[in-house]
Amino acid sequence: MAEISLRGLTKRFGNAAAVHDLTLTLASGELVALLGPSGCGKTTTLRMIAGFETPTQGRVLLGDRDVTEAPPEKRSCGMVFQNYALFPHLTVRQNVAFGLEMQGVRRDVIDRRVIEILEKVGLGGLNKRYPRQLSGGQQQRTALARALVINPSVLLLDEPLANLDAKLREEMRFFIRSLVREFHITTLYVTHDQAEALVLADRVAVLIDGVLQQFDTPEAVYRRPRTVRVAAFIGLTNLIPGRVTARSGDRLVLETSIGPLRASGPADLREGMEAMLSIRPENLELGGRDLAAPRDGVNRLRGVVRERTYLGSLFDYRVDVGGDSPLRVQGGVNAVHQVDDEVTLSFDAAAGWALPGGWG
């Protein structure tokens, strides 16, 4: 099984760069999510790997083979599209057999392998159906079976779950992951859904406006974003602009409009630099008006609850702490605060993550 390696991949449409100087290497058998808002160049990247777009610059390597100039049919990429792209005039069996027929595999071998893979994806007995007679989930499974049966060197998935309802999506995430593990196939999974990317992927590549922002484990991308745009795109976060006034080890102090705040940050963030503090709503602890003095290294803010929304498993508060915009706080349903309550907010220095630069 091969790995995918993109080297300085650039695609321009006219003057606009859809993808800019993208370098990315997927290890063998790795499942990588290419995550970004719509129009960020994810699909263009996928199509360059599959051979449907010619890169303006850069190379595409599958394994140790440079396929930049190769036509799609010579790349052995298994593809699954958002709307599955099942051939409507062919039955499930014929759809899955298509790739094997193109390879010139013997008929009895085709029959055996098609039956095998359909059993594996849980579609045994549906082989005579036409795509329109299948549910969304079944179509999805057919598309996966069709892509996997040819033993592709890599698997490319373009928003494969976007057309399924929430419950099925949840189920299919785990199904896809187990399938990829079982086949030990290097997989690039394009999605705009960050929850999907975090759940599924070994590593997440965040692409915004055609530029790779960060390529790291889901945890690192969520907790230690490298740019403000990544922090803002993935999950909910509060962003507070400020300036670094002191630094020791990975701890630093930021001077902000709501006072000095202790946080942590990357090594390249030095004293005197502009910075943006990112605090996730679930890392802010909400307390009553009069609390004991905070432990060392814990920030304490005073504020007033402006809004409260019930989210089922937790409450979502907007707390005015005197800054430009209220802070979002999400917490359990035990200690309930009312709108207009005076409250204290505290967060550990380790939970606040400072990023170099301001907005943008």
Place this chain on the structure above:
Amino acid sequence: MPAAIEVVGVRTAPRASGQALLIAPALCLMLIFFVLPYVNLLLISFFTQSHQAPYVRVLTVANYERLARDPFTWGVVWRTLWLGAITTVISLVLSYPVAYHLARAPRRWKGLLMILVVSPLLVGVLIRTYGWIILLQDTGLINQMLQGLGMKRLPLMYNQTGALIGLVHVFIPFMVLSLTGSIQGIDPELEMEARSLGAGAWRTFWRVTFPLSLPGVAAGTILVFVLAISSYVIPSLLGGFTVLTVPILVVRTITELFNWPGGSAFAILFFAITLALVWLYLRVLSRITRPVV
């Protein structure tokens, strides 16, 4: 009966009658200018031929009997159908690439390309045909060029070739439009998927694109075939006296031989043959395309 309908269809009746009202104008038009003349033609075809009047109102099947027994009739029918079939096939082959590119063109280009495709229809059939005569005749532009290049003159007019060129030219827009609609409905991702599964461009076309465009192929081929076998001006001007098709013969039978019943019978016979052929063709196609439609 009306009472029964009212009882059964209390709820749907107002809606149904509203819809019926909408198609009424078209229906009236068809009835008055198409169905009634055809009924008239059908009647005349069973009347007796006369030398004093267009026909005598005495019913007979003699007109059909004479037609059916005359090998000349069947020769002309066969040649007409053959000319129609070749026209259709050539139009299809020439139009498919055009339609494909039109269907896949960027939206801002589509309008302009569509106008270009339809533009031959903006010139009247007579003027266009005279244009072809200037190009195709023995001393026409093409033959002058060939002679200039030291080659032999080609007989491009007053034969089947001339008629064919003229017919294909007029009917290509009909074919292109029918095909474009159908090809546009095919998701380009289906072709991508086929390619990624190892099918080259050619096999992708035959295994995916073409089968999925069959509804458009059916519409286009029937349209062009029916128009081609019933065309009159082009075969008579570009084919000269050597190309004798059913419409030409029918007109001659009526206007030159003054045999109204004979001409009518021939028209009706040919109508029936065409109808049967189209029905057969559609049945065969629908058997192939059933999963798609």
